[in-house]
Amino acid sequence: MQARDFFVHFQARGFLCFGYIYALIKNDPKILLDTIYSYNRYNQVVYWDTGYDHGGFAWKVLIGYAGNDDTYIDFMLPRSLPLSDGRVVCHIATDCILALRNPELRDRAIDSAERFLGNKRTNNDRATVSTLLSVLKDDGAAFSEGLQKAVATHRQAKGSYQRGIGKLMPLFGYGMLAVAQRYLSAAEYARVDQPKHALWWPDFVAYNEAQGYRPGQHLIEFAGELSFMNDAEAMMEVKHESAAEMRAEARRAYYASLKNSS
Numbered sequence: 001m002q003a004r005d006f007f008v009h010f011q012a013r014g015f016l017c018f019g020y021i022y023a024l025i026k027n028d029p030k031i032l033l034d035t036i037y038s039y040n041r042y043n044q045v046v047y048w049d050t051g052y053d054h055g056g057f058a059w060k061v062l063i064g065y066a067g068n069d070d071t072y073i074d075f076m077l078p079r080s081l082p083l084s085d086g087r088v089v090c091h092i093a094t095d096c097i098l099a100l101r102n103p104e105l106r107d108r109a110i111d112s113a114e115r116f117l118g119n120k121r122t123n124n125d126r127a128t129v130s131t132l133l134s135v136l137k138d139d140g141a142a143f144s145e146g147l148q149k150a151v152a153t154h155r156q157a158k159g160s161y162q163r164g165i166g167k168l169m170p171l172f173g174y175g176m177l178a179v180a181q182r183y184l185s186a187a188e189y190a191r192v193d194q195p196k197h198a199l200w201w202p203d204f205v206a207y208n209e210a211q212g213y214r215p216g217q218h219l220i221e222f223a224g225e226l227s228f229m230n231d232a233e234a235m236m237e238v239k240h241e242s243a244a245e246m247r248a249e250a251r252r253a254y255y256a257s258l259k260n261s262s
Contacts, residue, residue, distance in 0.1 A: 012043040016063075017165045019219070024199075029207035030216070036067030036171075037216030042229065058093035062175030065182075068213040077101075089125040092116045096132035100183045110136055124153040131176050135183050140191030143180050147173060148195040170197050177205065178213070 019035025040063065057078055064073040077098065092113055099109035113133040117126060131146030151173040173195060180192055194202055222229040 012039060013166050015039055015042065016171070017169060020169050020171070020199075023204075024201065027203070029201070029204040032201070032204055033067060033207070033216035034219050035216070036063060037069060038219040040064060040067060040069055040072040041218070058090040058097070059172065061094070061097055062172045062179075064175070065178040066171055066174035067215055068178065068208060069215045071215070087125075088116065089121070089128060092129050093132055096129070096136055097179070099136060100179065106136060122153075122156065124150065124156055127153055128172075128176075132179065135180050138185050138188050140180070140184055140188035143184065143188075144191065144193045144195075147176055147180075147192075150176065151195040151197045151200065168199055170195070170200050173197070173200065174204065178208075181213075 016035060016039045019039070020032055023029065023031035023035065040060075057076060060076045061073055064070075064076060078094065092109075095105070095109040095112055099105040110133065113129050113136070116129055117133070121129075127146055127149035131143060131150050134140075134142035134146055151170045154170060154172070155167045177192070177194070180189060184192070194200065194205060218230065220229075
């Protein structure tokens with residue numbers, strides 16, 4: 001494969017969806033975990049869009065949690081607030097996640113989430129925020145109810161991560177469950193029920209629990225001009241201040257690899 005072919009033809013969401021389906025066919029949860037790990041890295045390198053929807057942080061981070069991927073979570077979470085571009089639901093979800101990691105933000109995040117829920121919202125937006133809010137409030141029963149609604153209404157969600165076959169796959173649900181596992185008290189997490197959904201995979205949840213919530217591995221070993229992709233972790237060590245800086249660093253690494261291979 002030529003470097004240009006990968007960057008032109010790689011479709012991140014298609015890669016993620018195919019990996020999910022293939023893992024189900026093979027009945028191998030590790031394939032899905034490795035798919036999420038690889039998706040996180042390949043996607044951040046080839047993210048060429050102009051401008052940036054700050055709300056994308058929420059979806060990217062939830063997929064990071066689904067894959068137990070702390071390196072990616074730390075890399076993608078914004079370094080400063082407030083966010084300004086994109087859908088409000090994504091900003092509120094990001095605030096909730098930041099507050100779970102930084103208790104000083106807890107009251108502010110709860111207030112924002114409750115005010116958000118006090119207005120007219122779509123079913124999926126409401127379910128997403130209420131699910132994360134229940135973790136901030138340490139309420140396992142409310143979390144279970146919210147997660148079921150979030151998974152059930154995912155097909156009606158809006159946004160770049162809810163298109164095509166991806167609408168059928170409850171990947172964000174795995175992410176929210178992983179958030180609950182980390183931040184709910186043991187007593188409240190014991191009250192959590194997994195949601196009912198045609199493509200919800202309890203074996204994937206059980207696999208993560210059994211193997212200690214470790215992240216996956218690369219699915220592809222790149223050679224030649226794309227060999228820099230094997231060290232995508234090194235790119236995520238950059239202390240960026242914005243997504244634009246992140247993409248610029250990825251571009252520099254890409255062009256440097258082309259120059260070194262010539």
